[in-house]
Amino acid sequence: MRLLLIEDEKELADALTAALSKQGIVIDHTMRLADAHELTRQNIYDVILLDRRLPDGEGLTFIPKLRRAGVATPIIVLTALNEPMERIEGLDGGADDYLGKPFLIAELLARLRAVLRRPANIVQPCIAVGRIVIDPLHLSVTIGATPFDLPRRELLVLVALAKRKDKTILRSTLEAAVYNYEEEIQSNALDAHISRLRKRLADASAGVAVHNIRGVGYLLREE
Known part of the structure; x- marks a missing residue:
């Protein structure tokens, strides 16, 4: 939000x-x-x-x-x-x-x-992708029946990607979903969030992967 x-x-x-x-x-x-x-x-x-x-x-x-x-x-x-x-x-x-x-x-x-x-x-009641279910109104995530806790920035990245699963999201669009306009964004900050998110998703067998579309942005796809 x-x-x-x-x-x-x-x-x-x-x-x-x-x-x-x-x-x-x-x-x-x-x-x-x-x-x-x-x-x-x-x-x-x-x-x-x-x-x-x-x-x-x-x-x-x-x-x-x-x-x-x-x-x-x-x-x-x-x-x-x-x-x-x-x-x-x-x-x-x-x-x-x-x-x-x-x-x-x-x-x-x-x-x-x-x-x-x-x-x-109306906010979509839930978003299901892979084994993940996201409640975007309460910003809660489960994998299977187990709560999946994420740091705030990574959670915002996941929600933005999941809302547009299988579609490429521009890097600038992702940054707008994660940072407010007053924040100074370091050049590699978004990449660091995505790298950590990828590892957490893999470790949890979430059934999804974040793909880098070189020079454009990222997309979330079911494995």
């Missing part, structure tokens, strides 16, 4: 980024609406988390502009403006959900799962 966080409280943004990253979520963060518009033009997000009080305006003004641009990404408003009429204003303003600060990370995760279950945003 790739998520855009529009939040100007740095301490909260850092805490959310750390907590959500542990769930295998790739997070792009910005403090300004102007930057958020540019990011949504450059990237495809599964969910947007939006504060209302931002340095360059009211967060709710972002929603109609995004919809007019044809972007249907679900939006959850996270804000201290949490009186009943403020919640009504936010939901009537186009937010898919509205969560008042402070909140529990567990509740935010539940609300993320809820918006992704809605008909327009």
Whole structure:
């Protein structure tokens, strides 16, 4: 899952980024609406988390502009403006959900799962390839009936490859699934993740292999 966080409280943004990253979520963060518009033009997000009080305006003004641009990404408003009429204003303003600060990370995760279950945003319930079964909503993997634990980066690589099994994925597409736009990506970082993932899959007799398509990218294929 790739998520855009529009939040100007740095301490909260850092805490959310750390907590959500542990769930295998790739997070792009910005403090300004102007930057958020540019990011949504450059990237495809599964969910947007939006504060209302931002340095360059009211967060709710972002929603109609995004919809007019044809972007249907679900939006959850996270804000201290949490009186009943403020919640009504936010939901009537186009937010898919509205969560008042402070909140529990567990509740935010539940609300993320809820918006992704809605008909327009249905996430494939599971992906089966070889002996692997992936639940992309909860980011859990089993081989046979046994849980298969992976470091976060390798898990994100596996999910991206499995979603497009038997199809070549560009290296740049894989990097976008694993890293946020602010991270500096070392030239061999993705190769290292894939090398370790290959070994783990082979050791677990997963029934799949990751193939390198020289000069293009990678693909996952059943053996």
